[in-house]
Amino acid sequence: MDEPVVHISGFRMDFADTTVVRDLSFDVRAGETFGFLGSNGSGKTTTIRALLGLYEPTAGVLHINGRPFKPEHGSRLGYLPEERGLYKKEKVMDVMTYFGRLKGMDRHSARQWSLAYLNRVDLAGKAATQVDKLSSGEQQKVQLGVTIMNRPELLILDEPTKGFDPVNRRLLMDIIGEQKSDGATVVMVTHQMEEVERLCDRIILLKDGTSEAYGTIDEVQNKYGGRIVRIRHAGPIPPSPHYEVTLEETNYAELSITDGTDEAAILRELMDAGLVIRSFTTTKISMEDIFIRVYGDHTQPPSSVPARAAAARGA
Amino acid sequence: MAQHNLGTVISFEFVRTVTKLRFWIGTLSVPVIMAVVFGMIFLSNTSTSTAAEAQKNAQFSISYLDASGLITPADAAAFGAVPAASSAAGIRDVQSGAVDAYFEFPAHPETTAVKAYGADRGLFENGKYAAVAQAMLARAVAVKIGSPQLSRLASGSAQVDTVTYQGSEVSGGMNSVVPPLAFLVVFYGLVVLLAGQMLNSTLEEKENRVTEMILTTLKPTTLITGKVLALFMVGLVQVAVFASPILVGALFYRDAMRIPEFDASQLEFDPLRMTVGLLILVGGFALFTTTLVAIGAVMPTAKEAGNFMGVMIALIFIPFYSVSLVVSEPHSPIVQVFTYFPFSAPVTALLRNAFGSLGIVEAAVVIAILYIGAALMLRVAVRLFQYGSISYTSKVSIRTALRAGSRHAVAGPAEHPAEK
Ligand SMILES: Nc1ncnc2c1ncn2[C@@H]1O[C@H](COP(=O)(O)OP(=O)(O)OP(=O)(O)O)[C@@H](O)[C@H]1O
Ligand SMILES: [Mg+2]
Numbered sequence: 207m208d209e210p211v212v213h214i215s216g217f218r219m220d221f222a223d224t225t226v227v228r229d230l231s232f233d234v235r236a237g238e239t240f241g242f243l244g245s246n247g248s249g250k251t252t253t254i255r256a257l258l259g260l261y262e263p264t265a266g267v268l269h270i271n272g273r274p275f276k277p278e279h280g281s282r283l284g285y286l287p288e289e290r291g292l293y294k295k296e297k298v299m300d301v302m303t304y305f306g307r308l309k310g311m312d313r314h315s316a317r318q319w320s321l322a323y324l325n326r327v328d329l330a331g332k333a334a335t336q337v338d339k340l341s342s343g344e345q346q347k348v349q350l351g352v353t354i355m356n357r358p359e360l361l362i363l364d365e366p367t368k369g370f371d372p373v374n375r376r377l378l379m380d381i382i383g384e385q386k387s388d389g390a391t392v393v394m395v396t397h398q399m400e401e402v403e404r405l406c407d408r409i410i411l412l413k414d415g416t417s418e419a420y421g422t423i424d425e426v427q428n429k430y431g432g433r434i435v436r437i438r439h440a441g442p443i444p445p446s447p448h449y450e451v452t453l454e455e456t457n458y459a460e461l462s463i464t465d466g467t468d469e470a471a472i473l474r475e476l477m478d479a480g481l482v483i484r485s486f487t488t489t490k491i492s493m494e495d496i497f498i499r500v501y502g503d504h505t506q507p508p509s510s511v512p513a514r515a516a517a518a519r520g521a
Numbered sequence: 522m523a524q525h526n527l528g529t530v531i532s533f534e535f536v537r538t539v540t541k542l543r544f545w546i547g548t549l550s551v552p553v554i555m556a557v558v559f560g561m562i563f564l565s566n567t568s569t570s571t572a573a574e575a576q577k578n579a580q581f582s583i584s585y586l587d588a589s590g591l592i593t594p595a596d597a598a599a600f601g602a603v604p605a606a607s608s609a610a611g612i613r614d615v616q617s618g619a620v621d622a623y624f625e626f627p628a629h630p631e632t633t634a635v636k637a638y639g640a641d642r643g644l645f646e647n648g649k650y651a652a653v654a655q656a657m658l659a660r661a662v663a664v665k666i667g668s669p670q671l672s673r674l675a676s677g678s679a680q681v682d683t684v685t686y687q688g689s690e691v692s693g694g695m696n697s698v699v700p701p702l703a704f705l706v707v708f709y710g711l712v713v714l715l716a717g718q719m720l721n722s723t724l725e726e727k728e729n730r731v732t733e734m735i736l737t738t739l740k741p742t743t744l745i746t747g748k749v750l751a752l753f754m755v756g757l758v759q760v761a762v763f764a765s766p767i768l769v770g771a772l773f774y775r776d777a778m779r780i781p782e783f784d785a786s787q788l789e790f791d792p793l794r795m796t797v798g799l800l801i802l803v804g805g806f807a808l809f810t811t812t813l814v815a816i817g818a819v820m821p822t823a824k825e826a827g828n829f830m831g832v833m834i835a836l837i838f839i840p841f842y843s844v845s846l847v848v849s850e851p852h853s854p855i856v857q858v859f860t861y862f863p864f865s866a867p868v869t870a871l872l873r874n875a876f877g878s879l880g881i882v883e884a885a886v887v888i889a890i891l892y893i894g895a896a897l898m899l900r901v902a903v904r905l906f907q908y909g910s911i912s913y914t915s916k917v918s919i920r921t922a923l924r925a926g927s928r929h930a931v932a933g934p935a936e937h938p939a940e941k
Contacts, residue, residue: 255733258736258737259737260736276740277736277738277739277740283737287733291729291730291731291734293725293729293731294729300533304529307529308738
């Protein structure tokens with residue numbers, strides 16, 4: 207159990223003369239759900255492709271179960287690529303049985319499994335439909351089904367929920383959750399921070415092709431201040447060693463609390479400085495805030511946009 | 522596991538091809554076109570007989586021996602024919618080129634076939650020997666008409682067996698050319714009908730974005746080999762469909778389809794030439810399949826691949842344009858180039874094999890070229906597919922893809938900023 211399922215160290219990837227990933231190292235442990243996060247173009251998909259042998263890495267070690275991945279090793283992998291696609295001119299059931307058989311199931315159990323799955327995701331009537339006659343969300347459901355056929359030990363999902371409505375997103379998260387409780391190790395790329403908080407045990411944040419933060423969600427939150435204070439106020443906020451102002455608008459501000467400082471002390475300090483405080487709440491810093499802090503800082507003029515809109519823009 | 526996957530790939534690819542309506546429209550159109558062609562031959566039979574008239578008048582030197590006593594020296598002189606000293610001498614004269622033809626009229630031409638020996642002048646000319654022999658006989662008996670036995674001869678329907686010579690070797694004439702030539706016809710049919718599909722078989726994974734799923738599920742070699750074998754099976758189905766109207770025609774409508782001097786029962790199946798033809802057909806088909814599959818792995822879309830397909834199709838038709846050269850001067854440099862250049866080799870070699878001008882050593886070399894070429898192309902196709910097909914939207918640089926396959930690669934598929 208000690209050996210990590212995924213082991214990456216010193217990974218570097220160059221395309222022609224641009225370096226996309228540099229000196230990236232991390233492990234994914236058996237049975238955990240691992241969030242692979244980063245802004246657009248930070249190198250997540252590239253790393254996954256290199257891990258699965260689709261790209262030849264420029265340098266570094268990328269191992270699954272202790273060796274470079276080869277499909278013929280027979281480890282049960284479920285990979286949902288970022289670029290989705292199925293054989294469009296074939297029937298849903300034919301495509302599912304084909305992949306089921308390639309993954310080592312016999313024809314009968316592949317069919318049984320597919321029927322049950324289609325039923326579960328509300329596609330019971332579409333087994334004999336040609337794939338390109340399905341909506342894109344429906345096609346994605348079929349593709350997720352193909353991915354989790356034959357109970358994978360390792361699931362690698364590159365943005366599994368993109369393009370789903372909220373109801374189906376919930377359904378999908380449930381299905382992934384079941385895989386996890388069945389003992390699968392899950393590596394998941396997502397831009398939905400609430401999914402990260404709900405599902406992931408540990409995460410890595412990629413920035414400019416290398417690790418910006420890596421650890422459990424708590425550890426990462428602590429790295430970025432851990433707790434934050436949101437205030438509605440009037441008057442200028444004084445500088446202090448006990449907090450850092452991370453967002454300041456006319457009547458609203460967010461402060462990240464320096465390690466070891468008590469919230470009550472900060473409230474007292476602000477009031478002593480003559481600020482009018484209308485509301486004062488403390489929370490754990492959200493993954494979304496961390497994301498914006500890491501990737502948004504040089505693109506946001508911090509004083510002009512409300513926090514939520516900035517989040518939407520940054521994500 | 523791998524073995525089992527190969528079977529899975531083959532059956533998936535095969536079944537999904539032959540269950541498509543489009544496949545049957547394409548495949549069945551070939552026999553329909555052939556039926557139309559045969560129909561036209563049938564309708565133009567009348568004009569063919571006028572062509573035979575012209576051949577009868579064509580001048581060539583003849584010696585003859587007449588055991589029936591029907592042909593007077595005057596009749597013979599009208600055709601410029603001179604008596605031969607003996608049967609052996611007549612044949613020897615043909616072989617040495619002293620005369621163009623030697624006719625041997627039997628004692629009972631109404632029951633026994635006239636024998637005609639002539640220098641091999643190729644498919645379309647050899648018919649003149651029989652025509653002229655018949656004409657000589659017809660003219661000779663015309664004066665003696667009155668006996669019913671003789672009037673049958675006068676109608677020009679005495680049987681003539683023609684033997685042609687290339688130098689002193691007996692050449693089979695059309696009867697020995699047709700069977701091995703069938704491989705050429707099959708080759709054209711297969712390549713023209715299946716080329717699009719060969720190309721699309723790897724393009725499809727790309728265009729449908731299935732490559733990543735596939736490549737992480739099974740070995741690319743298994744996938745590509747499976748696809749190639751499935752195409753072979755599809756090809757076999759098509760050959761069976763092509764062959765069916767010929768068989769039906771040969772069995773039931775032989776009379777209606779009769780081409781002058783062509784009688785299916787007289788076809789000669791030379792085992793060596795047939796084996797060589799089959800090997801070239803299979804090797805050529807394998808080479809074209811693997812090459813088109815490799816092209817498919819490099820091209821981003823069917824549209825761009827289409828241009829390449831045009832080139833490939835042109836390559837198989839170019840030797841056909843120079844068919845007369847291939848047949849008459851098999852040792853000219855250009856024909857040699859066509860024979861050994863892998864992509865023109867199948868057509869050229871199949872033509873030469875049919876006409877008997879492909880020596881056994883040459884045949885062995887061509888066959889080796891085709892099979893080794895196909896094996897190499899298979900490896901190239903696998904590699905291009907493996908390292909090239911993730912760049913869904915841009916053309917793969919062959920150099921980078923191949924280099925990526927080698928151990929100390931510099932990078933994956935590159936040279937273009939990504940899609941986003
Ligand atoms: N085949 C390629 N050739 C050249 N450059 C590439 C190639 N693939 C990716 N890149 C570049 O590598 C960088 C990282 O791309 P990648 O797809 O890994 O990002 P990502 O983190 O998955 O982004 P997203 O969140 O948008 O999916 C991008 O700048 C992209 O332009
Ligand atoms: Mg990506």
